[in-house]
Amino acid sequence: MQVKVNMLNNTRTYANVINQAMLDNTNNIYFYRIRSRDAAGRLTGHIVGNGLSTEQDFSPASGHLYTIKSNFNSTG
Numbered sequence: 001m002q003v004k005v006n007m008l009n010n011t012r013t014y015a016n017v018i019n020q021a022m023l024d025n026t027n028n029i030y031f032y033r034i035r036s037r038d039a040a041g042r043l044t045g046h047i048v049g050n051g052l053s054t055e056q057d058f059s060p061a062s063g064h065l066y067t068i069k070s071n072f073n074s075t076g
Helices: none
Strands: 005-011 016-023 030-037 043-048 052-058 065-072
Touching: none
Parallel strands: none
Antiparallel strands: 005 016, 016 030, 030 043, 043 052, 052 065
16 A cells, blocks of 8 residues: 655755655644754654654754653644
């Protein structure tokens, strides 16, 4: 079975990034969806199709990853 994926683009000043991917012809069933980015464009929040929501914190000075927090059934 072949599944068609509909990619939705979000253009920002720093780059053309893919903001989400969902199954075509469905009721907003997502593979993943980007929820937030920091000023440097690093991914700071996303949710995947099974309901797992993840948030990441980075050092503004060095860009190093400080924390990762994940949980299920987060709305967004």
